[in-house]
Amino acid sequence: KKIDGLPATALGQVAQTTVSKGHENATVENGPWMITLDAPSFISIMQHTRNCALHEEVYHAYITRASSGDLDNTPIINQILKLQLKKAKLLNYNNNAEV
16 A cells, blocks of 8 residues: 555566565565665656655655765755855855845
8 A cells, every 4th residue: 555556667666676675575566665765766656656654755765865874965065055155245146046
């Protein structure tokens, strides 16, 4: 029920990913299914499944994927924002959006 609405082609892709991650017995019909944050998997889930909780879980994981642990890009993003603001001010704009 969690993946209700997902088309067979997307299920096949998800099952194939699951097999490649070490679950040799994964099938399109019976799973288990491993959903990744790669575009094909993410887009299929967001477009086709009817499960709102799954949408929320996958979306939250997608938008926070580089904001913690070893892959935390927060300091880099903050530096980019500061530099963009500095550039805007040098060009006599109030913020980067005005540039």
